[in-house]
Amino acid sequence: MTDLMPEPGRQIRVVTPGLLCTVQDRGRTGFQSLGVSVSGAADIDSLEIANRLVGNEPDEAGLEITLGGAEMEFSHTTEFAVAGAETGATLDGVPLARNIRYMAHAGAHLIFGLAPTGLRVYLAIAGGVDTPGVLGSRSTHVASGLGGLDGKALSAGDSINIGVLFGIHAEGPFHEIRDTDDPDGGPLVDHGDIEIRVIMGPQEAEFTSAGLQTFLHTGYVVSDQSNRQGLRLDGETIESKSGRYDIVSDAVAAGSIQVPGDGKPIVLLADRQTTGGYAKIAAVVSVDLPKLGQARPGTTLRFSVVSIEEAQELLAERADRMSAIRPRSLVDKIVLRVDGNEVSVGVTERDGNGSSQTVKIAEIDGATYPITVQELPPLSRPALLESAVVF
Amino acid sequence: MTDSASQTGDGADSPRIVPVGDSAVLIEFGSGITVDLNTQVYSLADRIDSIANPAVTELVPTYRSLLVHYNPLEARYGEMVKLLSELIASSGDTGMSETTVAQNVVELPVVYGGEDGPDLGFVAEHAELSPEEVVAIHSGVGYRVYMIGFAPGFPYLGGLDERIACPRLKTPRISVPAGSVGIAEAQTGVYPNASPGGWQIIGRTAIPLFDVKKASPSLITPGAEVRFVPVDSHD
Numbered sequence: 001m002t003d004l005m006p007e008p009g010r011q012i013r014v015v016t017p018g019l020l021c022t023v024q025d026r027g028r029t030g031f032q033s034l035g036v037s038v039s040g041a042a043d044i045d046s047l048e049i050a051n052r053l054v055g056n057e058p059d060e061a062g063l064e065i066t067l068g069g070a071e072m073e074f075s076h077t078t079e080f081a082v083a084g085a086e087t088g089a090t091l092d093g094v095p096l097a098r099n100i101r102y103m104a105h106a107g108a109h110l111i112f113g114l115a116p117t118g119l120r121v122y123l124a125i126a127g128g129v130d131t132p133g134v135l136g137s138r139s140t141h142v143a144s145g146l147g148g149l150d151g152k153a154l155s156a157g158d159s160i161n162i163g164v165l166f167g168i169h170a171e172g173p174f175h176e177i178r179d180t181d182d183p184d185g186g187p188l189v190d191h192g193d194i195e196i197r198v199i200m201g202p203q204e205a206e207f208t209s210a211g212l213q214t215f216l217h218t219g220y221v222v223s224d225q226s227n228r229q230g231l232r233l234d235g236e237t238i239e240s241k242s243g244r245y246d247i248v249s250d251a252v253a254a255g256s257i258q259v260p261g262d263g264k265p266i267v268l269l270a271d272r273q274t275t276g277g278y279a280k281i282a283a284v285v286s287v288d289l290p291k292l293g294q295a296r297p298g299t300t301l302r303f304s305v306v307s308i309e310e311a312q313e314l315l316a317e318r319a320d321r322m323s324a325i326r327p328r329s330l331v332d333k334i335v336l337r338v339d340g341n342e343v344s345v346g347v348t349e350r351d352g353n354g355s356s357q358t359v360k361i362a363e364i365d366g367a368t369y370p371i372t373v374q375e376l377p378p379l380s381r382p383a384l385l386e387s388a389v390v391f
Numbered sequence: 392m393t394d395s396a397s398q399t400g401d402g403a404d405s406p407r408i409v410p411v412g413d414s415a416v417l418i419e420f421g422s423g424i425t426v427d428l429n430t431q432v433y434s435l436a437d438r439i440d441s442i443a444n445p446a447v448t449e450l451v452p453t454y455r456s457l458l459v460h461y462n463p464l465e466a467r468y469g470e471m472v473k474l475l476s477e478l479i480a481s482s483g484d485t486g487m488s489e490t491t492v493a494q495n496v497v498e499l500p501v502v503y504g505g506e507d508g509p510d511l512g513f514v515a516e517h518a519e520l521s522p523e524e525v526v527a528i529h530s531g532v533g534y535r536v537y538m539i540g541f542a543p544g545f546p547y548l549g550g551l552d553e554r555i556a557c558p559r560l561k562t563p564r565i566s567v568p569a570g571s572v573g574i575a576e577a578q579t580g581v582y583p584n585a586s587p588g589g590w591q592i593i594g595r596t597a598i599p600l601f602d603v604k605k606a607s608p609s610l611i612t613p614g615a616e617v618r619f620v621p622v623d624s625h626d
Binding site: 199285 | 414453
């Protein structure tokens, strides 16, 4: 957790929080031996991407919004980025793309629609969310009342202080990251079957070989009894050798898959308790944890085994990929001079869900604004430059 | 199990070292709940702490195992296993034994019964003892903190006298006040914060158990000994 530069009155106001909106960073580590849950973003990749886009440290706190359906108002001119599930977000009615850094004017309203696929959308704000740090983290853990704003999920009317970035601006006009087609770490927002790689153990010996086969060769559906603490899965019962599933309680990790008495696995996520008394058949590899944070009820998980060497190699590749996030220029642009300022107006393409979309932006003094461009009838063409750009 | 000094790292008694995902290693000393196993866990945790390896990010000791979280970008699994095996094997050389694990004693003043302990009567009835006898038995011994889990600062205590063991409530309470002292089956414990709970509540301490503003936020720490001291009021 970094110390931020506060500026009195510089805030983001929650107009509508949606189903669940919480402050999250990478989590509260270092106190698990005292029973303190780690919490943190359920899809850590999307939060990191959004943070990097706005020039924040990768572990800065942002907002995690489950399913979207939220509205925020900016008090000051602020740079921000949205990543994670596609919610058709708009800024004062202008459609936004994910994974692009934008500028919001003071008073602008950011509205998230409901995500048709994926589960969680992330908002990073340049300068970071400046709620009080608790035990080294701003992450909200609602069950124990730690972090965030008074340990609670955000409510309508809450105002959150935001920091100021001095001299650290993301390079270039904007950045773009492919968001769905990277099997090794990009947040996966598809609704359907997803492959989840695991390392077996530590208590796989509690299960029969038939039970292990069931776990690895039948799919498991995310139930609607799932939350930030864990995914409860429906599917075939996993057979244990003794008919019992409890062990002397021991410590769990992110992605630990425990099998309670009904034989249906539970995958532990960010808000997990620190210890548990059920046998753990396997643990999900780190690079696949963000997929679980985006797996909505109805999604089928298919587990496959990888070696620990491979899992750690994937993690190293993820770190390289994240630190290699670089700006990409506009594909097409026109440059205008307005009152002596250079204004670029242009389009770029981004890949999303297999189809390519066009995103229109304007760039003034290095800041990127979302814009709409009116399509005018051919006869009006000469008037285009005077009237077409609407901020 | 014999004491830890007899372990060579590859004998019949050597602990099991297994991965938990790609960023943690579990060292499992056994499968039961004994003071000896738990002492070995804390002894190894102390030795890992003492070498301050930058790849090790967090240690979580439990009844009979130690989970070592590490950063695979700093050290891969093979290196961690080698490091941990060496530390386990060195236990005899360093003279580490259960006597060197500091036994921190925490005394908690408890008002038993009444509003503070609404289930004391039920526990006494179940045990076929008087409430005073239950209090005398409960406060008559020290309890080892085998581990902390479930919630911030919540201790798993060992050593409850079987005579006052008692089933959980049929219907858990929506909220149990902070500091409540309870019994569930053969366990006793104390709730650091208000939370839902199904334990039989026999008393309450007014001492704050968990304070995030302190550098060491939990009054009760893993490996410590807890003693409940009967008092008449919270003043």
